Amino acid sequence: MPIALYALAIGGFGIGLTEFVIMGLLPEVAADFAVSETAAGYLISGYALSVAVGAIALTAALTRVDRKKALLGLMVLFIVGNLVSALAPDYSTMMIGRVIAALCHGAFFGIGAVVAAQLVAPTKRAAAISVMFAGLTISNVLGVPLGTLLGQAAGWRSTFWAITVIGVFALIGIAALVPARTGADAAGSPGSLLHEFRAFRSPQVWLSIAITVLGYGGMFGGFTYIAFTLTEVGGFASSAVPWLLILFGAGLFVGNVLGGRAADRNLGVTLIVLLLVLTAVLVVFALTAGNQLMAMISLVLMGGFGFATVPGLQMRVMAHAEAAPTLASGANIAAFNIGNALGAWIGGLTLAAGLGYTSPLWAGAAVTLGGLLVLLIAVFSRGGEFAREPRPAAAAAAGPTSPTAVVAAQS
Secondary structure (H helix, E strand, C coil): CCCHHHHHHHHHHHHHHHHHCHHHHHHHHHHHHCCCHHHHHHHHHHHHHHHHHHHHHHHHHCCCCCHHHHHHHHHHHHHHHHHHHHHCCCHHHHHHHHHHHHHCHHHHHHHHHHHHHHCCCHHHHHHHHHHHHHHHHHHHHHHHHHHHHHHHHHCHHHHHHHHHHHHHHHHHHHHHHCCCCCCCCCCCCCCCHHHHHHHHHCHHHHHHHHHHHHHHHHHHHHHHCHHHHHHHHCCCCHHHHHHHHHHHHHHHHHHHHHHHHHHHHCHHHHHHHHHHHHHHHHHHHHHHCCCHHHHHHHHHHHHHHHHHHHHHHHHHHHHHCCCCHHHHHHHHHHHHHHHHHHHHHHHHHHHHCCCCCCHHHHHHHHHHHHHHHHHHHHHHCCCCCHHHCCCHHHHHHHCCCCCCCCCHHHC
């Protein structure tokens, strides 16, 4: 594989680390800025909402820009955002840094996927894209717990300094190794935005986006405040949180792979089963969080079943927008992050109401159940036949040059 792919992977690693590592550092950040746990959680919600905006707005704005220049500009935005976070003297400045860093998230992965596909022969495009997104996966499995450990040992700001350095390495690597590609490149030429907007005429596209918001948002809402649940309810030491997050990361890695394979076989049934089981896992976690063994098992299962939904959720919206998948796919990436923000916000409301540190898990179960209900409505409104759900292969065939076609399936 071309070495340029690994420069893109480093960027993906840093971006994934920025999004998720703060979850393990919420207690330290909240204490440093003298804000509540709920207010600290808004640093996650603000990031997610900014990703949602950037995934659509920046991807659309950069469709005609040379892709290498676009990637370099997005990586500079990422570095600036994390530098602001590392230096933030107060909560408001920290939020500004999070927003700046988040704006590049969706567009970087979308444009980077096109570049990765152009670096290799057509028969190796999927493998090339998987190399790029390996950085994002590794950030969840290893980078987040290690970043949390660093933050706890040397102060939470040290983690953001480290992420800034990672961004600089990615910038240098992209500048040196990635060849220039123009937006008009025949291998990845985008269609008109007007044509892409036509996909939103389909009610199933909107239903798919709603399923993503609720189905994924419920899991994320439970996970947002997981450090408090593990320490305050489970009785784990704060120093154990990074290692416990490795369990979550292992679950999401396995779940993402197996969920994608299952969705290829039967998309509708797979999503229904996964959302149903995920709801049950969140309920069991809330009921047994005080038992450390059960808490660890539930953490693995929450990651596994939570991320197992992601490939299928992305495939569903792509398939229903087959004629114009690019912007619909970007909208679904935004939906994942709107779900993140919704879940974190609802979980924060339950904490503010004094319902206890398991309340975000209960709230997450309710939100996920809402996603399952919307999915059932979507499926049965089409005649009630699971076999009529679109084949994922059709979506895959429709969009090898779609900038955002594979982002959520690896996030």
